[in-house]
Amino acid sequence: MNAPVTNSLIDVLRQTRVVAALRAFMPEAQVLFDAEDTRPYECDGLSAYRQVPMVVALPNTEAQVARILKTCHELDVPVVPRGAGTGLSGGALPMGDGVLLSLAKFNKILSVDALARTARVQPGVRNAAISEAAAHLGLYYAPDPSSQIACSIGGNVAENSGGVHCLKYGLTVNNVLRVRGYTIEGESVEFGSEALDAPGYDLLSVIIGSEGMLAVTTEVTVKLVPKPEKAQVILASFDSVAKAGNAVADVIGAGIIPAGLEMMDKPATAAVEQYVHAGYDLNAEAILLCESDGTPEEVEEEIGRMKAVLSKSGATRLTVSQNEAERLNAWAGRKAAFPAVGRISPDYYCMDGTIPRKALGTILTFIAMMEKKYGLRCPNVFHAGDGNLHPLILFDANDPDEMHRTEEFANEVLLKCIELGGTVTGEHGVGIEKINQMCVQFGAQELAAFRSLKTAFDAKGLLNPAKNIPTLHRCAEYGGMHIKGGNLPHPELPRF
Amino acid sequence: MSTEQIVDAVKQAAGAQRALHITGGGSKAFYGHAVQGEVLETRSHQGIAGYEPTELVITAKCGTPLAKVEKALAENGQMLPFEPPHFGGAATFGGAVAAGLSGPRRAASNGYYGAVRDFVLGCKIVDGRGDVLSFGGQVMKNVAGYDVSRMMAGSMGTLGVLLEVSLKVLPTPVASRTVMLGLRDPADVIRRFNEWGGKPWPITAMACCDDEIAVRLEGAEAAVASAAKKLGGELTGEAEAAQCWLGLRDQTHVFFNGPEPLWRVSVPSTTAPLDLPGRQLVEWGGALRWLKSDAPADSIRAVARQVGGHATLFRADGATKRAAGVFTPLDPVLARIHKNLKATFDPHGIFNRGRMYPDF
Ligand SMILES: Cc1cc2nc3c(=O)[nH]c(=O)nc-3n(C[C@H](O)[C@H](O)[C@H](O)COP(=O)(O)OP(=O)(O)OC[C@H]3O[C@@H](n4cnc5c(N)ncnc54)[C@H](O)[C@@H]3O)c2cc1C
Numbered sequence: 102m103n104a105p106v107t108n109s110l111i112d113v114l115r116q117t118r119v120v121a122a123l124r125a126f127m128p129e130a131q132v133l134f135d136a137e138d139t140r141p142y143e144c145d146g147l148s149a150y151r152q153v154p155m156v157v158a159l160p161n162t163e164a165q166v167a168r169i170l171k172t173c174h175e176l177d178v179p180v181v182p183r184g185a186g187t188g189l190s191g192g193a194l195p196m197g198d199g200v201l202l203s204l205a206k207f208n209k210i211l212s213v214d215a216l217a218r219t220a221r222v223q224p225g226v227r228n229a230a231i232s233e234a235a236a237h238l239g240l241y242y243a244p245d246p247s248s249q250i251a252c253s254i255g256g257n258v259a260e261n262s263g264g265v266h267c268l269k270y271g272l273t274v275n276n277v278l279r280v281r282g283y284t285i286e287g288e289s290v291e292f293g294s295e296a297l298d299a300p301g302y303d304l305l306s307v308i309i310g311s312e313g314m315l316a317v318t319t320e321v322t323v324k325l326v327p328k329p330e331k332a333q334v335i336l337a338s339f340d341s342v343a344k345a346g347n348a349v350a351d352v353i354g355a356g357i358i359p360a361g362l363e364m365m366d367k368p369a370t371a372a373v374e375q376y377v378h379a380g381y382d383l384n385a386e387a388i389l390l391c392e393s394d395g396t397p398e399e400v401e402e403e404i405g406r407m408k409a410v411l412s413k414s415g416a417t418r419l420t421v422s423q424n425e426a427e428r429l430n431a432w433a434g435r436k437a438a439f440p441a442v443g444r445i446s447p448d449y450y451c452m453d454g455t456i457p458r459k460a461l462g463t464i465l466t467f468i469a470m471m472e473k474k475y476g477l478r479c480p481n482v483f484h485a486g487d488g489n490l491h492p493l494i495l496f497d498a499n500d501p502d503e504m505h506r507t508e509e510f511a512n513e514v515l516l517k518c519i520e521l522g523g524t525v526t527g528e529h530g531v532g533i534e535k536i537n538q539m540c541v542q543f544g545a546q547e548l549a550a551f552r553s554l555k556t557a558f559d560a561k562g563l564l565n566p567a568k569n570i571p572t573l574h575r576c577a578e579y580g581g582m583h584i585k586g587g588n589l590p591h592p593e594l595p596r597f
Numbered sequence: 598m599s600t601e602q603i604v605d606a607v608k609q610a611a612g613a614q615r616a617l618h619i620t621g622g623g624s625k626a627f628y629g630h631a632v633q634g635e636v637l638e639t640r641s642h643q644g645i646a647g648y649e650p651t652e653l654v655i656t657a658k659c660g661t662p663l664a665k666v667e668k669a670l671a672e673n674g675q676m677l678p679f680e681p682p683h684f685g686g687a688a689t690f691g692g693a694v695a696a697g698l699s700g701p702r703r704a705a706s707n708g709y710y711g712a713v714r715d716f717v718l719g720c721k722i723v724d725g726r727g728d729v730l731s732f733g734g735q736v737m738k739n740v741a742g743y744d745v746s747r748m749m750a751g752s753m754g755t756l757g758v759l760l761e762v763s764l765k766v767l768p769t770p771v772a773s774r775t776v777m778l779g780l781r782d783p784a785d786v787i788r789r790f791n792e793w794g795g796k797p798w799p800i801t802a803m804a805c806c807d808d809e810i811a812v813r814l815e816g817a818e819a820a821v822a823s824a825a826k827k828l829g830g831e832l833t834g835e836a837e838a839a840q841c842w843l844g845l846r847d848q849t850h851v852f853f854n855g856p857e858p859l860w861r862v863s864v865p866s867t868t869a870p871l872d873l874p875g876r877q878l879v880e881w882g883g884a885l886r887w888l889k890s891d892a893p894a895d896s897i898r899a900v901a902r903q904v905g906g907h908a909t910l911f912r913a914d915g916a917t918k919r920a921a922g923v924f925t926p927l928d929p930v931l932a933r934i935h936k937n938l939k940a941t942f943d944p945h946g947i948f949n950r951g952r953m954y955p956d957f
Contacts, residue, residue, distance in 0.1 A: 215795065216788070216791045216792070216867050217791060217866055217867040218791075218794060218795055238795075239795065239797075240795065243708050260740065261740045263738055267738070268737070269708075269709050270708045270709055271708065271709065271711065271715065272738065274715075274744070274747070275708075275711055275715050276708070284930065288930045289930070290930045290931065290934075291931075294863075294905055294906065294907065295865040295905045295906075296863040296864050296865055296884060296905060296906040296907065297703065297712065297863060297866075297884045297885070298697075298712065298751075298863050298907075299863075299907060300907045300924045300925040300926075300927060301924070301927050301931060301935055301953070301954075302748050302751070302752050302756075302935060302938060303714050303747060303748050303750060303751055303752075304748070304931070304934065306714055306744050306747035306748050306750075307743055307744055307745070307748050309744065310743070310744050311743055311744075324708070326706070326707060326708035327706065327707065327794075327795055327796055327797040327798075328797065329797050330797050350651040351651075353651050353653060354650060354651040356674050356675075356768035357768070358709070395797070395816070395817070395820055396797060396798070396799075396819070396820040396823060396824070398817065398819030398823055399799070399816060399817040399819060399820035401819070402817045402818065402819050402820075403817060455737070455738050456736065457649075457652050457654075457735060458651065458652055459649065459652060484738070486737075487738045488736055488738070489737070489738045522734065522735060522736070523734070523736050524734055524738075524739040524740075524741045525741055526739070526741050527736070527737075527738035527739060527740065528738055529740070530740050531740070531741055531742070535741070539741060539742065542741055542742075543731075543742060544730075544731075546728045546730055547730050547732065547742070548742075550724070550730055550745065550941060550942070551742050551743055551745075553941040554743050554745070554938065555743075556937070556941075557934055557937030557938045557940075557941055558934055570742065570743075
């Protein structure tokens with residue numbers, strides 16, 4: 102987390118000009134500028150950062166989207182796209198001199214093709230709504246972020262979102278065939294296709310995870326996969342976090358790719374148990390949720406193999422779900438980990454670093470050290486199979502010192518993830534939140550390539566600028582703040 | 598060649614604005630347009646740089662023989678999940694990624710296999726200035742910065758020299774069976790492929806040539822056996838099955854003989870049999886149509902475009918390729934973005950000039 106930006110003042114003249122330009126082709130109710138109307142858009146799921154946008158545009162046709170973009174491009178006004186606003190890295194944080202472009206009204210599922218196993222949807226459609234619409238066909242959309250009842254597919258595309266089933270079924274990038282949208286100049290553009298590939302460079306891969314900085318998505322074709330006939334989950338208790346971490350590697354080493362492989366440590370388990378009463382083992386230092394899905398024969402065989410591996414890895418208790426209700430119950434706590442933690446602390450701060458699986462033990466020990474150093478509690482939930490951590494630092498935002506310690510704590514953990522060969526973000530995106538740490542993860546040349554790539558799509562730098570890719574200047578300043586033992590984190594970086 | 602030597606070669610070429618032709622084993626030299634320029638061979642930049650089976654990641658230098666990578670994986674019960682074509686023994690790891698071609702397993706309908714790009718986790722490249730850049734990494738999930746490494750898959754060496762690539766790997770399925778079925782009506786074949794794809798069966802390849810259909814099932818023993826029973830047809834012996842998929846992967850199947858140009862037509866899987874003269878072989882459960890045909894390029898591309906697909910002139914003589922263009926032309930907005938991207942990574946336009954499109 103970086104120091105929250107202060108609300109910049111809005112230039113009323115500019116605002117009036119932009120509102121007039123947009124209202125020339127949109128009804129008044131779709132162009133908001135009164136602070137009372139625009140305040141609901143001041144932040145996304147990372148509420149430590151707030152900025153009331155100069156103008157909010159709520160288009161409901163593609164023609165309007167194209168014209169808003171064209172107009173803003175002509176007037177040199179930055180545009181920040183927004184889906185459901187559940188993002189956790191400030192990607193949809195508005196700009197005080199810009200237009201917030203909400204895609205919320207694009208909420209239709211345009212078609213579901215049972216034979217081709219695809220769905221064509223508008224960007225504002227909720228992730229879970231796609232699987233709901235395909236359920237009667239025995240199909241579903243695989244990536245399942247915990248926020249799936251609220252987050253939009255447009256947001257998922259922008260963040261390359263993952264979920265508990267991504268170990269086996271892949272991330273958004275592996276489950277989307279085609280993204281259609283508009284460039285900042287208001288030109289229609291299509292990435293990927295309804296075939297399995299498209300001519301030229303694989304720009305679909307670049308658009309996915311681009312945090313709304315390269316194009317505005319107005320339509321997405323997703324892949325649907327057959328719903329497995331059966332799924333069962335094992336709840337495995339361990340008397341040490343390190344043993345649970347090793348068990349993860351053992352399962353994978355045995356040639357098993359579980360449908361989900363998640364871990365919760367003892368404090369996280371206690372918090373979620375209070376919230377969902379799922380009957381978790383409260384004595385375990387760590388719990389693994391290990392799921393198998395497929396045909397009944399396949400699941401039976403695999404559950405048997407998983408149990409054998411987990412026992413051998415030192416599980417102290419194994420419970421296998423016996424029916425769908427028990428399975429969903431077992432997952433309920435894991436999926437509700439964030440709100441559950443939200444109940445035991447005034448605020449929590451969620452990290453998203455990813456590390457090689459073998460470093461799980463190391464990072465957990467490090468986090469425990471940081472808890473002591475900063476005097477803050479930090480329950481852990483993770484997508485263990487992917488090595489994607491979500492340590493949750495508990496703090497009180499009204500206490501400036503706690504807030505500051507939280508930032509420092511998080512920064513140290515993220516830098517440790519990089520040091521261990523990982524990344525600062527596995528699925529929540531860089532946004533504004535982790536922009537400083539990008540200076541450590543990447544060198545000056547990579548950052549320059551990223552900036553140039555952005556320019557390839559958006560020459561004027563108007564689409565969601567100031568996110569994701571830091572300027573060299575910013576890196577130099579951040580480096581200045583974080584000199585450790587006289588060593589600059591990136592000595593090769595030119596410093597201004 | 599060491600990284601330093603490659604960097605030097607690139608810097609010199611960049612300084613002199615001299616074109617470079619990046620070449621691995623040359624096994625895919627037929628693919629794309631012929632390239633002029635000084636050869637920069639990658640074969641001597643080889644070696645597996647990192648492989649830990651429990652991490653499901655392999656990192657190898659570009660010139661490493663593909664066969665060597667596959668062998669190392671097989672020794673640990675793992676594989677490259679996209680079943681890359683070799684087209685001969687010389688194929689390199691870097692070449693396989695740069696060509697971006699995936700084999701029969703691309704047809705898997707259950708969601709956990711895919712194309713090359715689906716398994717790219719990170720890469721190290723030398724760009725057109727001679728700078729060494731690293732993107733992505735060795736972890737399964739990584740959304741820091743734009744996903745440049747996946748874009749390298751299929752970029753045919755036009756954006757940089759791939760020094761090293763990290764790929765996600767998967768366990769080799771425990772059991773594998775291939776079922777052969779006979780079906781006369783091509784439209785019926787397409788329908789069946791798509792219906793089967795919607796079943797929760799462990800299908801990992803579906804192909805059809807003339808009236809012969811092959812379906813491969815892979816996974817847990819019990820699941821494979823039960824799906825094979827539901828599919829019906831005739832079980833094929835192990836050796837014959839392996840031969841069948843290898844023949845498709847490396848195009849040694851008899852269908853690929855003959856002098857007519859070979860088109861790779863990528864279409865939505867439910868597309869009706871293409872109404873075009875020539876012979877067709879269907880792969881990827883309907884999503885890939887190989888067409889041996891003398892029909893004019895324009896008419897083939899028009900048919901592909903109409904159904905939302907595209908057609909690549911996969912194998913033909915140089916003159917035919919030059920006349921028709923190998924790849925489907927890009928629409929103006931995409932073409933502009935491509936041009937800008939090329940300029941980002943290769944500002945002097947030295948890498949594999951003209952291999953994909955006339956200007957890059
Ligand atoms: C409780 C909770 C649990 C979560 N669990 C997970 C999880 O398990 N896995 C995971 O990956 N994430 C998770 N998230 C994060 C978040 O839900 C995802 O990042 C999600 O994809 C954001 O979708 P959104 O519609 O809310 O996007 P927003 O927050 O509105 O926007 C996110 C980014 O997308 C851009 N954007 C949105 N729509 C468009 C569009 N149409 N065109 C171009 N750009 C666009 C925005 O500019 C912004 O940069 C969680 C969040 C919460 C609050």
